[in-house]
Amino acid sequence: MTDPHAGEAEELSAALDDVDLDSPSTTKFAEFEYVLAALVHLPRNQVYAVAVNRAAELAALVKSVPANHALVLAVVVKDADQVKATQEAVRRYLSSGGVPAAVVFERDPAGGWRSSWLAMEAEQAGSDLAAQVSSLATQLSLQVEHVEARERVRKWPGRSLRAAEHPLVIDDRTRRMLRGAVASRSAVMLVGPPGTGKTQLVGEVIDEVAGAPANYGMTMAHDYLVVTPDESWSARELVGGETVDDTSKLRFSPGYVLEAIAEDRWLVLDEANRADLDRIFSGLFTWLTGNTVTVGRVSGDPKASPIFLGWADGPKSEVIGAELLRSDTPDDGQGAVHYLAGKEWRLFGTYNAVDAQRVFRFGLALGRRFAHVPIEMPTVEGFTQALGNRLSNLPTPLEDSVQAELVSVLQRIYQAHAGLSGMEMGPAALLSIPEYLDAKDLPLSSAELRQRIAESYLMGMGTWLATLDDNALEQLGREFQRPEVLGDQWDWLVGKLGGLR
Template sequence: MTSGEREQSGDSTAPDPAVYQVPITTDDEGPIRINFDRTVVTSVQRDRLEDICEIPLDHETVRVWGNTASKAADTGDYLLFADRDGHYGGEYTLLARIEHATILDEETAAAFTEAIGWGEVSDDSYQHVMFLDPVYETTLDREEFWETVGYNGWPNNTFARIKFDRTGSTFFSEYDSIPTFIEEIRGEKLYPTESADEDEETPGPDSRPTNVDHPVISHIRSASPTVYAFTAPPEYWLTTVEYGSVSFAEEHRDRWAELSEGDVAVLHARAEPSDEELSPRPGGIVGVGILGRRFEKDEPWWRDEHEYGESFPLVAAFDRLFLAGSIDRIDTSRSVAEKSTATIDRETDALTTDRLPTDRANDICAEATGTEFPVQSMHATFRADDGTDERDRPIALVSAMAEALTEVSTIHVHESYRGAISGETLEGLYFPDDQGERILEGIATALRSGKHILLTGPPGTGKTEIARRVSSALADDYPYLYSGYEVTTATADWSTFDTVGGYMPTESSETDGDDLAFTPGIVLNRLKDTRTETQSNELIVIDELNRADIDKAFGQLFTLLSGQSVQLPYTRNGREIELTTTDDLSGPPADHQYLVPDSWRIFATMNTYDKTSLYEMSYAFMRRFAFIRVPAPELPADDGQLEDLVYEYASAWELDPDRNVAMTVGRVWRETNNAVEERSIGPAIVEDVLRYVDQHPESALEYHLTQAVISYIFPQLEGVPKRRQIVRDIAAVREIDDSLLEQAAREMLQVTLAENE
């Protein structure tokens, strides 16, 4: 014993050790929480303390706890740590045996507190120091235990001895003894881990590859993200496989909000499940992922939400997810609530079969930085001793697991869209009255009904922009359903080669491009990531769909759009290319298969003007779509009301035209739309006209207004019957140069203003 120690407990032979509750608030910024994470959840190198006091353990690292108690605990006593949520909530997390406890004098306590790092977050010194060996996860259920011993809340301090024989306690009718109780609540041992000098030699750093090429390692090195360790019961990760996401309770909103796109999460399964009906299994790391968007949900996904009414409304989706184990043995067509305990156990075994054991992860981390894997019940961050982000341990862990990791899709292919579309989706676009809300409601209803979307209306009403914005919003708000979207424009030249795909030459050193291989087209590329070959689900926006010859362009897609699988007349590696629905496929698609998720949709637009080179769409094709009308606004006959309407649109476009300019453009718009029944233009074209005119002096209004009409309105009249009448009515607007207009009409539209032609 060093001169700094006044008291040291001897070995205890008592059959009933004391058990102390150590409830710690879940506040990440609290000093007790930080110290717990640093010296109990993770280990401390013994050489940091050897010059201060005697170290009673032979391990290279130690786990230590301290407080201001004046009497030392006995060897063999236990600390029962808990994550405390208010006075009544939380859960027990770790069980640690006290191998040695001592009371340090004031000077030594100050030096110890500083050396171990407790002094970085608190001005207090902790003279009561406890060395812990071993440290376990605990399986103790808080609510059941409190009912047994008669507790109705947490103690007021963080070192409270449990009175097992208190009045009202039924403890000794349920347990033979305190040692029996301790034996039953012990979970996986976290510390100490198997060392290199024990029965099985642990590979050293030289035996592990140092130049492993893995996407997550490359991402960590290039982007320097924050890396987290998420620990949960083993069955929790089955829902992560299903939805490609991790969840947070409302009380952890601050932690959830701190996550950024591109951050990395190491996924750790603890040994004990959350339900005693499920089987325990050795814990370990089961995967790693790159985080994407955060969002909120109101439906139960995880088993604890279904079974026990818990709520995890805060979700972070993965952009990329890599898992060990036999993931194809996990059935994602049924939710975890629909599965029996036997099925959950079987699928959890499949998920954890190639895990990196926790003790091995500790060794790898210790070899990398001297600090073990940050195991705890909730969410930890890989940090260095100075509190900065640390990435050497995650890189070492991914390197060790690289061969066992397989990239999996983060898209839930069996989940249908059941949501709503926020009115903010159309922010910045102006629609009179509640027209915008009605359009969004119609789209959402059609999506929920399983229909594809066809937006129809005059040119310039914003159909393409609506489709683009809705697709973007769906990808942002439902990342577990949609991986993005693509916009393309149909042409008369389209064939199934463009939409479905076909054979194209491939280059190799042997063939110089003479080999042919199937190359997917616009539609199939939305269903499989061309870079990672994992399942994707990108919405597709096809502008001006009726420009294409539908039969020629879509061919086999007719069958697919009707909900049936179809084989294509192409092969890959000797097997026919298949477009398949979720009803006809279990597990992930093979290389020759393209799986259509239940939520996949086409958005298409169609102008109601009859332009040249347009093709009629068959009834069989049209009935796969819901037609959503996007009309041009009604233009009032009263000039004052017309002027007000133009200014409402101009305000949305952030324009402030002179009154005469606004009125004149409004008259041109009204004459264009009223000349011929069912022939009109939308506000987007009028915006182009107004922007053009507004850039020039009002003194030259007649010329520039006419030029704007020629540039932006005339192209919409090509091939339109009765276009002569529309041109004549526009020419009747006083500020139009009818001579210039007629010259352009002859050249572009092959019409004149003469009434007798």
């Protein structure tokens, strides 16, 4: 009977055949990692591949496994006599909590490569990853070995934009606009007041794409790289530029856009207008219209091979000729490096419309390259719903009377914020106030509750409050001084602002 999954194994074997296993390149496994990641339904940078001659080499190689991303380790064994010993070394690595799952590849006597062993931490049973690994096992005709954990010193945490336990409450039309923008445009800018959850919303979109890529017209999940620009940025930070290498020669060093493309990760420019992007985007203006641009040369020699930034024909990003960027690679000027963003690659930005008065604005030319999605202040009803979500997730629930009074005060504060035309502040800091209230030491009176609210408000909003002019402070004060809001705690707040200016 024909193996229905033979195609997957052959694709992996072909990808490994194309790898120069002895190359020092850090991206030599990129295509192989893409193929394996697609089979296990993970972003590429959650799959990490290494090649070993001897099992003893594994301990040193896995030190470079991305601690906050890798979920599956692929170990390619060059020497057939080392396969069993390598499997045991990988088994020890899994039991120590190195990665949740691993697969070993060895040479196939009939030619090419084959997967010979697949294992996963026993504690992953029942998780989404367990289902993904089980699916991979079926495709590779393997059994999954479940490895019991030894006592561990630590387990590396993951990094995330998400706050999945507290999803944002925004209107359906805004979500529809955002989905449409991500599906149809390569560059998307979320614009709105501070505290409205723009960055979290990007994370929620990434989660949605990972869960159902077809809903966005895509074929796979995508990981991301988050950076926060600042006023010191030049084109070198964003795109790339010349730098002095370890041999004291000028070489091209990729910037964040090229780095994200090389790793096939979406790029998120958080608080993008803190840098003068009009000035530093340079060739990206043309590139974002779908064209190919030259972004530099591999060295300071004017005849050195050029570096191009363009677009791939398929969904995945790739780099062709990356070896020319290494200082130990001879360059006769006849080659070229091509950074090709995949059709599914995306550039996100978040733009604080309030801070635009104090930092940088986007010009019209740059603005046209992005799809702009306005993220507005939630309605009072939306804020109340989000607040209710937070309160329902407190480790120890608040007493009903305390919770009702807290909700009433925060609603009034939020309405006062929304009334500051041109200086609006989103709900993020207010939504964190419930966590500040210690449920084991509940306030005993309305006055004590307001003291706690004022303290948390000062910690989360004080620096913003200190930037307001006298008219805005007076407008807020009229509402905050009401007995049913903060009462005399407003005077306490204002008295603390001098130390924050």
